[in-house]
Amino acid sequence: MKLIISNLKMNMTLPEVIEYEQELSKVNSTNEIVVCPSYPFISYFKNNNYKVGSQNVSEVVEGSLTGEVSAKQLKSLNVKYTIVGHSERHKYLSETNEQVSKKVNILLKNDIIPVICIGEDTSLANNVETIEKELIEILDNVDNISNTIIAYEPVWAIGTGVIPDIDSIKRTIKYIKNLIINRYNAKVKVLYGGSVNPTNIDLLNEIEEIDGYLLGEASLDIKKFKEIVEKMEVI
Numbered sequence: 001m002k003l004i005i006s007n008l009k010m011n012m013t014l015p016e017v018i019e020y021e022q023e024l025s026k027v028n029s030t031n032e033i034v035v036c037p038s039y040p041f042i043s044y045f046k047n048n049n050y051k052v053g054s055q056n057v058s059e060v061v062e063g064s065l066t067g068e069v070s071a072k073q074l075k076s077l078n079v080k081y082t083i084v085g086h087s088e089r090h091k092y093l094s095e096t097n098e099q100v101s102k103k104v105n106i107l108l109k110n111d112i113i114p115v116i117c118i119g120e121d122t123s124l125a126n127n128v129e130t131i132e133k134e135l136i137e138i139l140d141n142v143d144n145i146s147n148t149i150i151a152y153e154p155v156w157a158i159g160t161g162v163i164p165d166i167d168s169i170k171r172t173i174k175y176i177k178n179l180i181i182n183r184y185n186a187k188v189k190v191l192y193g194g195s196v197n198p199t200n201i202d203l204l205n206e207i208e209e210i211d212g213y214l215l216g217e218a219s220l221d222i223k224k225f226k227e228i229v230e231k232m233e234v235i
């Protein structure tokens, strides 16, 4: 079973969320569908044919921290997955890998599966070196790596309509899986994210190492999202 995660980012208002949820609740799949709305809308998603995720969590357990949301609170809302370390948070909110590790550990303690985003920020860089550094900085401080999921999202592919060539995605995902086996003796699922859409999904589906997708823009349009889900049924 593959995982299809929709990261709605900071989009949609309540009426749009309600309409989106109505359509999403009609989507059937043999794969696991997860929707990650903004915090205020989490409880509008009901976990029936899909699961609910969040886009972030506090690195602190609980207490006086205005504006933050804890893993314990997310768990009480039936959140099953949480995206951590998205490149947009690194870039615009100066999130560090140390903070990401703390978030991962708190999520694991609360039985929420962390979806850890990693990826190089230029298509010209040696992506393997960047990815190895990022992975090690985050995972060396994580207690139970087998219960995490990695999302490989090349930063330059996010929201640009451009994806790396198929061989390169395949190579990088294999590299990530091997590194985690060799260094931590753990097996994890690795998702791909960055400009996945109904047009390139068939090509991406040819990469058997991909365990699912982290979708941004295409998942905002429920028709496109359904199309992607349907195209994943055939594999």
Ligand code: 13P
Binding pocket: 007, 086, 153, 157, 158, 159, 160, 161, 193, 194, 195, 196, 214, 215, 216, 217, 218
């Ligand atoms: P896009 O699909 O819009 O490129 O976004 C990907 C992403 O950032 C998912 O987390």
